[in-house]
Amino acid sequence: MPAWGMRLLKFGLLGLALLLPALAVKLGDPLPPFALVDPKGQEVTPATLRKPAVIVFWASWCPVCRAEFPTLHKVAEETGVPFYVISREPKDTREVVLEYMKAYPRFIPLLAGKDKPHEVANRFRVTGQPWTFVVDGEGRVAAVFAGRAGREALLDALLLAGVDLP
Template sequence: MGKSLLGVLLALWSWVWAVQPGEKLPPFVLLDPKGAEVTPETMRKPAVIVFWASWCPVCRAEFPGLHRVAEETGVPFYVISREPKDTKEAVLSYMKAYPRFIPLLASEKDKPHEVANRFKVLGQPWTFVVDGEGKVVALFAGRAGREALLDALLLAGAELP
């Protein structure tokens, strides 16, 4: 089987395996940069959750566009590194360029890469759009296009400008 076909099959299989639209968010307890606990129940919603890694070139390419959407819409974008080697310091340093993002960090109860496993995320970036009830309305494995993301935010109940 060719490498490209294998890649496509793996991507399709992993997308089907992940938390799907209509499903509630899996439980987690992470910390925001101020040390406050963030759970699916305490998150402001509608919201966007992006799993990323500091070394990921696709994440680096995608983040400026995602940040513009966060600025324009006022919807909270929670970013969770799925890389176990990304320290709190590395994450916070990286996020200085993206002040509208809310980085979620390890707590005594959870580590970000463990939360990624609970979402069944197999790569990065993976973006989940969540409605006011904490249900996933859209999933983007890989880059999330601007128009598709805005459409998903509308489905989630976001009031867009």
């Protein structure tokens, strides 16, 4: 491929990377409708979600998710904010998700209920993983992270969502 073609390809990929977060549910938007279940079989919807909260879309095979989860879990432990995790990988069965989450007891995995987790990811317009949504006390999106959410940025987003940090 000629040099100009490579530059065009890189520019196109960069543009796409910048555009994808703009396609997701936006700041201030209410959560899209969904009905999933927690490991105890209790239905979780935007109305029943404990708020403020964090919703993380992930996949069991995702190396960035694996690298990020210990930091997210520590923030969940320190703040007491519920972290709901939803695998957007259709091949991640209930058993796979629950086994994976044994290392992260503060996370609340949401599993197939009336909806399938990957369908919920589509409603949030999530195009990759991890994607993290911080939800305020009114059930509106206070922050969105496409890719890895850094600890400090996540804590700042929780402050914006009305969380009293320790």
